[in-house]
Amino acid sequence: MSYRKIVRKLFLFLLTLPVFFFIFFPLLWLFSASLSNQVELFSVPIHWIPEHPTFQNYLDIFFPSLAASSVPRTFATALLNSIKIASAVTFICILVGSLAAYALTRIPFRFNRSIQLGIIATRMIPEVSLVLPLFIIASSLHLINRPIVLIITYMSFALPYAIWLMAAYFQTVPIELEDAARLDGCSRLGILFRVVMPISVPGLVSTAMFVFLLAWDEFFYALIFTSTLAAKTVPVAIAEFVGRYVVNINGMMAGGILAAVPPVLVALIFQRYIVRGMTAGAVKG
Amino acid sequence: MAINLTKRRPTLRQQEARIAWLLLAPSLLIILGVTLWPVISTFFLSFFHVPTGINQVRTFVGFANYLEMLRDRLFWETIGRTLYFTVVSVGLELILGLAIAQLIHSRPWGWQFLRFSLIIPWAVPTIVNGAMWRWIYSADFGALNGLLMQLGLIKHYVPWLTLPNMAMNLVIVADIWHTMPFVALVLQAALAGLPEDLDEAAAVDGANAFQRFWQIRLPLLRPAILVALIVRTVDAFRVFDIVYIITSGGPAYKTLTITYLTYLNSFAFGKQGIGAALSFLISAFTIVMAFIYIRFLYRPEET
Numbered sequence: 001m002s003y004r005k006i007v008r009k010l011f012l013f014l015l016t017l018p019v020f021f022f023i024f025f026p027l028l029w030l031f032s033a034s035l036s037n038q039v040e041l042f043s044v045p046i047h048w049i050p051e052h053p054t055f056q057n058y059l060d061i062f063f064p065s066l067a068a069s070s071v072p073r074t075f076a077t078a079l080l081n082s083i084k085i086a087s088a089v090t091f092i093c094i095l096v097g098s099l100a101a102y103a104l105t106r107i108p109f110r111f112n113r114s115i116q117l118g119i120i121a122t123r124m125i126p127e128v129s130l131v132l133p134l135f136i137i138a139s140s141l142h143l144i145n146r147p148i149v150l151i152i153t154y155m156s157f158a159l160p161y162a163i164w165l166m167a168a169y170f171q172t173v174p175i176e177l178e179d180a181a182r183l184d185g186c187s188r189l190g191i192l193f194r195v196v197m198p199i200s201v202p203g204l205v206s207t208a209m210f211v212f213l214l215a216w217d218e219f220f221y222a223l224i225f226t227s228t229l230a231a232k233t234v235p236v237a238i239a240e241f242v243g244r245y246v247v248n249i250n251g252m253m254a255g256g257i258l259a260a261v262p263p264v265l266v267a268l269i270f271q272r273y274i275v276r277g278m279t280a281g282a283v284k285g
Numbered sequence: 286m287a288i289n290l291t292k293r294r295p296t297l298r299q300q301e302a303r304i305a306w307l308l309l310a311p312s313l314l315i316i317l318g319v320t321l322w323p324v325i326s327t328f329f330l331s332f333f334h335v336p337t338g339i340n341q342v343r344t345f346v347g348f349a350n351y352l353e354m355l356r357d358r359l360f361w362e363t364i365g366r367t368l369y370f371t372v373v374s375v376g377l378e379l380i381l382g383l384a385i386a387q388l389i390h391s392r393p394w395g396w397q398f399l400r401f402s403l404i405i406p407w408a409v410p411t412i413v414n415g416a417m418w419r420w421i422y423s424a425d426f427g428a429l430n431g432l433l434m435q436l437g438l439i440k441h442y443v444p445w446l447t448l449p450n451m452a453m454n455l456v457i458v459a460d461i462w463h464t465m466p467f468v469a470l471v472l473q474a475a476l477a478g479l480p481e482d483l484d485e486a487a488a489v490d491g492a493n494a495f496q497r498f499w500q501i502r503l504p505l506l507r508p509a510i511l512v513a514l515i516v517r518t519v520d521a522f523r524v525f526d527i528v529y530i531i532t533s534g535g536p537a538y539k540t541l542t543i544t545y546l547t548y549l550n551s552f553a554f555g556k557q558g559i560g561a562a563l564s565f566l567i568s569a570f571t572i573v574m575a576f577i578y579i580r581f582l583y584r585p586e587e588t
Contacts, residue, residue: 012393019385023402026462027409029428030417044442046431100312109302115309121575122320126523128544129568130319132551132561133326156319159312188304217410219526224552235412239530242416253420256413267408274404275470 034058034253041250057254071241071251074229078237079258085147085233086215089154093162093211094204101166102192106178116167123160127220130156135224145231153221158211165210165277169203170196206273213263234259324568330561350562359538360546360563366453367543371521374457374464378517379510381461382468387498389469390476400473403466411463415530418459422446422531449539452532456540460527464520468513475509476502515578519571543567 029048033041034057036050060072061079104116134153143149173196181195197204219235226232232240238259241252267274295303331350333343354360385403389396406414421428424444433439446452479502487497525544528534534541534549541549543563551560 009394012388012391013395015388016393016395016399019388019399020402022462023406023466026417026421026428027405029421033420033426033428042426044431045435046426046428048431096311096315099308103305103308107301107305107308109298109305112305115313117579119316120579121572122316124519124571124575124578125320125324126519126544126567126571128523128525128547129327129564129571130323132330132557132564133323134319135551153319155315156323159315160320163312188301192308213408217412219412219529220548223529235410235526238412238416242419242530249420249426252416256416260409260413263410264405264408267404268401271401271404275474278467278471278474 075255078234082234088151089215090211097162105170119160165207335557350558363546375517378465378468385469386472407466411526414463415527419531
């Protein structure tokens with residue numbers, strides 16, 4: 001490497017440092033604070049690294065029955081609710097959405113394109129524009145606080161997105177394979193389940209991941225459609241406690257870290273699919 | 286369907302179309318139920334006085350809700366603030382995202398780790414992100430105060446979020462942390478997909494790195510930038526979660542956004558009619574943006 005090249009590399013490397021700082025400083029501080037006790041958290045000057053680190057806040061969440069405050073108990077319930085709801089939404093979206101995505105990518109029919117455009121458009125409509133009628137119906141059917149109401153309403157953003165991502169993936173499955181299967185007398189559904197689906201497993205997995213992350217992240221509907229602690233999802237539980245000053249902040253910080261771990265792990269493990277999914281979802285089918 | 290069959294054997298094409306509709310039916314029913322119907326229903330609600338509580342009688346009031354909305358000063362201030370949030374955060378995200386994408390593209394030491402790291406803020410749930418920044422800005426124990434104090438820039442801890450002129454900007458910083466990585470990763474993927482030979486040819490012709498960026502790569506990136514711009518604008522315009530958790534619209538409504546105002550009208554002030562009018566306004570904006578998106582970026586030959 002020439003001298004000039006080394007200087008250039010070094011200069012570029014120095015430019016990455018502020019970016020790394022911006023990304024990691026908030027997270028590292030949050031993690032460090034979640035390991036400290038209440039007294040140390042409020043110490044001035046700030047303790048960047050706790051002098052008496054403790055995993056108590058985490059243990060409280062994992063063993064909520066032993067915990068002193070109600071925060072970890074609520075949080076453990078909320079974790080279960082979130083897992084349940086996000087899994088159900090993912091399952092339904094993949095099941096129902098894959099059929100639709102297949103029809104849109106492979107079968108030419110009259111309104112195919114209009115439906116595709118309609119699905120892009122519906123994906124962009126915000127939750128707040130839909131919530132009033134949904135709320136009126138849900139309360140008259142006494143569905144408030146029931147997980148089913150979140151599973152259904154989450155479809156409004158998850159299903160169009162899932163269809164879109166899967167359609168993008170199905171387009172990459174070579175059509176020759178399908179033609180061959182057809183010559184062998186396979187029906188449309190047979191082709192979908194025996195040929196297209198098995199090849200598309202990576203696409204289905206990444207779609208499932210995206211949908212799961214979206215459902216895990218959702219806040220607005222969960223805020224509107226739940227009122228009891230037992231029904232809350234993780235984001236609402238966090239928001240609820242953060243708004244009050246009396247509760248133990250370190251406990252909530254540990255809760256926040258725990259809520260972030262599953263999506264971050266999933267995203268890091270499937271990094272390549274994520275970036276592809278972002279571009280497919282954002283750019284086009 | 287059985288009735289149709291009695292007349293004449295349908296052509297292959299008709300059979301195919303029937304299968305397509307069958308496959309689409311469950312999805313379309315769900316989307317009609319949770320998206321299309323609520324949008325239309327909200328539109329109708331916006332012309333009624335809607336009392337809170339179930340089984341209350343609604344009265345038709347024509348455009349009264351819209352007039353009341355337009356006459357409210359808070360509405361106009363909120364529109365202004367929402368636009369400020371949208372323009373500043375999306376603008377900064379694009380600039381930073383593009384810069385970071387180009388930085389990764391230049392392959393500095395650790396570029397793979399940088400790309401890897403960008404996924405993390407994107408994957409952190411919005412509410413956790415908001416809570417984290419709320420704590421960072423905390424007047425009692427926040428990292429921002431701790432850092433500034435140690436650097437000797439402040440003498441006392443500052444209650445950042447209660448400063449009327451600061452609050453919105455602090456929310457913007459939190460939003461940038463969460464969403465800028467998306468822009469950077471999308472643009473980085475687009476950069477990586479550009480043909481190398483153009484760049485090399487320009488280098489041979491004596492164009493410097495700066496010129497190559499502005500005159501070759503940037504024009505080629507235009508579609509990707511437009512996509513990121515539209516997706517992020519739609520998202521930023523309806524910002525709610527992060528405001529809710531960091532400031533709850535305060536201090537003194539200084540961070541109130543249009544979605545937040547809609548939420549307050551519908552679920553706190555008991556003015557569902559006005560909430561519906563505001564909701565419809567947001568839908569209309571979104572539909573216009575969706576049209577632009579489809580017009581510019583979704584071209585027929587790519588189907």
